[in-house]
Amino acid sequence: MPLIEIVFEHQDFIVINKPPFIAVQNEVEQPGILPQLCAQLGVTKLWLVHRLDKVTSGLLILGKSERAAAEFGQMFAAHLVQKYYLAISSKKPKKKQGTVSGGMKKVRDGLWILNNSQVQRATTQFFSYGISPGLRLFVLKPLTGKTHQIRVTMKSLGSAILGDELYKGDKAERTYLHAFALKFSYQQQNIELVCPPNVGTEFIAATTQAALAKLTTPWDLAWPNYKIPQNVNEQQK
8 A cells, every 4th residue: 555645744743645535434345544544654543633535635634642633623613724625527617716605414325415504504615717628627615614515515516526426527537626725823833735636637637737836825815705603513524
């Protein structure tokens, strides 16, 4: 098994570049990212402070202690960790940029939908860019952390993620969703991390790379102001 890339290491936590196709926990058919990483680093335990879907690649924070994990839990709950994702779709969106907000409802076969409910509200902001005929690159900033939030948001825009067949995306060799950047302050240290995707034909294509060269500080995009309701129940994913 190839070594897992360590993007940033602190005495209290690490940030890795999670490969696609691997779950965070053990599965029947393959070990998860946690036991692999513990073996790689020679430690007995690491603590998840948020999650990525099995199909998603990119930046994942892992605490080195229960205390550090608890501190990150408080930071996520207070919306103090900015997260930015990349996605590619072969379907034209209803709008090219904006904010999508709705209630998350689980329906069947592991699927979620957005509705008008005030329960389990999920809010995501995004910009999109044409990268080649029939393909569009999305930069997404989830303001909440619900299960499948970005995948459901993209579906609601009419632009299911390329390769995300669960949400009716066109077939591809991977689901084109990547945790691209993180920005937060930990114990008065400002941390800004950007991790471009390195798996997927369309992610590494020259046209996509040219677009990403202009997105090296995604937090500097003109994100609209949006206040998260205080009663939003978070489940960091």
